Amino acid sequence: MSVTEKILVLDFGGQYNQLIARRVRDEHVFAEILPYTAPIERIKSGNYKGIIFTGGPNSVYDESSPHYTSEILSLGIPVLGICYGCQLVAFMAGGEVSTAPVSEYGKIVLSANINSLLFKGIKRKSVVWMSHTDYISKPPKGFKVVGKTENCPCAAMENAAKKIYAVQFHPEVTHSEYGKQMLHNFLYEICGCKGEWQMDGFIDSTVAALKNEIGGKKVILGLSGGVDSSVAAALLSKAVGKQLTCVFVDQGLMRKDEGDMVESTFTKLFDMNFIRANAQQTFLEKLKGVKDPEKKRKIIGKEFYNVFWDVIRNQEERGFFAQGTIYPDCIESGKGDADTIKTHHNRVKMPKDIQFEGIIEPLKDLFKDEVRLVGEKLGIPKELVWRQPFPGPGLGVRIIGEITAEKVRILQEADAIFRDEMAKSGYESQLSQFFAVLPDVRTVGVMGDHRTYEHLIALRAVTTDNFMTADWAHIPYDLLEKVSGRITNEIPQVNRVVYDITSKPPGTVEWE
């Protein structure tokens, strides 16, 4: 895909590198991330309208800390340094950086010179998000201080003639009151962008490029029912219709009716060939007697590909192989470790006996939220586009201990009730992920005059924006009561429901 207007986010190992690129794209300018190890020739030939230096955990004077040749400041391309990137600009341009007498962390008031183009349209005093122990003690020659805080005399500086700007705070995080406006100013006022990155344009140009690349050949796509592969399927269907064959392996461990939903969505709404491999029996046989979580994961993963490649071996004509790889799967890390290429966990390993004309990854430039926008524009139903994350091994990691057909059915029913109540109450929009778990536990209960000894269901619901850490969700008691009442009434094999009140860490989101 060709984009004419591009911003480079040069990654110095900060935790917000992807967030910066996403914020730039929210402003309708394409942003790509390169590690600080990328050679300057690559940057010169990249035709970038501007460069943003990210933050990083280091001190510019550490020998091992990431640096870049100062030639980058003389390319005539506007630069915005953020946090460590700000100190690096100062260091590269001949200023001084030292340990600040008072480190700043959190929300801090910035006094800004609003005559600076970077601060156009913002208030003189506003809240910004700070996180630093070093600061610029002496700005470089040619630079003017345009922002300060109580403990940071140079919280923002500029060399307007050279279009080089640097801010000690993080405009990309939402805690910075006018951060969005500052990034907008950098892109439009300083870099002269026009805002060409629009999802409609992406769809049109990608469809045209796919038509061109695929020609009259076939394409095969593994469809999981997850957001990425679903959107890739819809795009390919728009481009080449029946030349596309989607292969959907139903391992029998999806949520209630989910396999049918995926099948009906893609066969009814989109023009394509659809192959559904119903493999529940095979999976159950392979999983018989297996209790160890990691063994279960391995068996499910291995069997999935066995079934998948067997379907593909049966295709007379193969053509291209398509995948729903997205941008975060492709970004080269700027963490500075020797192994700078991130594991491409979404890219599958192909068996030696299966060959294709080539690999097609139509979403490889998009972030997840952009993938969702494209999905909506292509007419994929909202419940699929906004589907909460669902692990590859499916309910296999939510049934603790041995997996049986009966346990899968019980868990599917309980999970469906939980989802139904969360949807009806509207509470689901406040949750990042929620589901039911079937632990390998039976408890004593009472029903009428009878003693019962039945299954326990655990409910799990979390809020998070990154899944590395998560908080247990404070679902109102009356809602939990409704879910518990329905589960124990509607599923005779369950007589007790508990709610998981563990955050991550120390718990994980899933139970296995």
Ligand code: XMP
């Ligand atoms: P944990 O349990 O590690 O989960 O806190 C974090 C996120 O990852 C998902 N998850 C998985 N996804 N295969 C997947 O594709 C897996 O084996 C797997 N285990 C956990 C989990 O659902 C949550 O969104």
